[in-house]
Amino acid sequence: MRVGEITFHWLRGGVTHFDGGAMFGAVPKALWSKKHEVNEKNQIRCVTDPMYFEYQGKHYLIDAGIGVCRLTEKQKRNFGVVEESFILEDLATLGVRPEDIDCILMTHLHFDHIVGLTDTNGESIFKNATIYTTEAEWQEIREPNIRSKATYWPENWQGIASQIQTYAQHLELNDAISLEKTGGHSNGHAVIRIDSQGESAIHMADIFPTHAHQNVLWVTAYDDYPMDSIFAKERIRNELDGTGKWLLFYHDSFYRALQFDVDGNVTDKVIADRGIYYTSIWYMN
DSSP states (O other), X not given: OEETTEEOEEOOOOXXXXXXXHHHTTSOHHHHTTTSOOOTTSEEEEEOOOEEEEETTEEEEEOOOSOSSOSOHHHHHHTTOOBOOOHHHHHHHTTOOGGGOXXXXXXXXXXXXXXXXXXXXXXXXXXXXXXXXXXXXXXXHHSOOTTGGGTOOGGGTTTTGGGEEEESSEEEOSSSEEEEEOOSXXXXXXXXXXXXXXXXXXXXXXXXXSGGGOSTTOOOTTOSSHHHHHHHHHHHHHHHTTTTOEEEOSSOSSEEEXXXXXXXXXXXXXXXXXXXXXXXXXXXX
16 A cells, blocks of 8 residues: 555554454444454454555564464463464565564554564564654553553563663654554554655554444443543544545454545545455445
């Protein structure tokens, strides 16, 4: 997918099946199941696919997938993992080596976004990259609370600590790429904006995890601060609807990106091409 002069490549970061009730929080199944298919275990299929792009001679990643051999068999079972990461293989097909990656833009540091940064020894895979995250997120992964320790694991950050660069609220890397702290899903959750040659995209990460979360009130039970998610989602949706900006996805199994008109109807889409196991029952106008 191309936005201005930037071409995005989605990489195969892993395939999970998260609990449908958890993914839609307080929304009754009778409602959300009309928007997203669910399997016999009440799980919905969620990919964990990072994005790669090149800009001004630098190589970028957005998030990092679930890695290879980084989860226990129990964790794989609980999270419905049916495929682990092929990020390095996909980068190789683009002629990119792990040591070529210059910048990694982290939306947040939950396990399903960060595990792919380190190998089975806990060592950094992308050794030459600067890894950007918010100050709040970096603080919490090192000192998780009673709730967040379930997803912030020490083995996920210790091997990359020297590569971390933090920011408080906003960070403009250059004329095309900026990051903004939203909170909500986690205290330090961030969105990423791409603006190039008059075209734009926003990666809203886990405050808009799938196409079925279009309603601003539909947030996950994993969100630590759900009202912050709702307010941020509402504000950013106003930037998307009717503007021609793309919404980019990390977890959606059906769509890589969507555009909306002023009424929230889908006007354009990029369909995922990584082997969908079933067909979406969400009918777009």
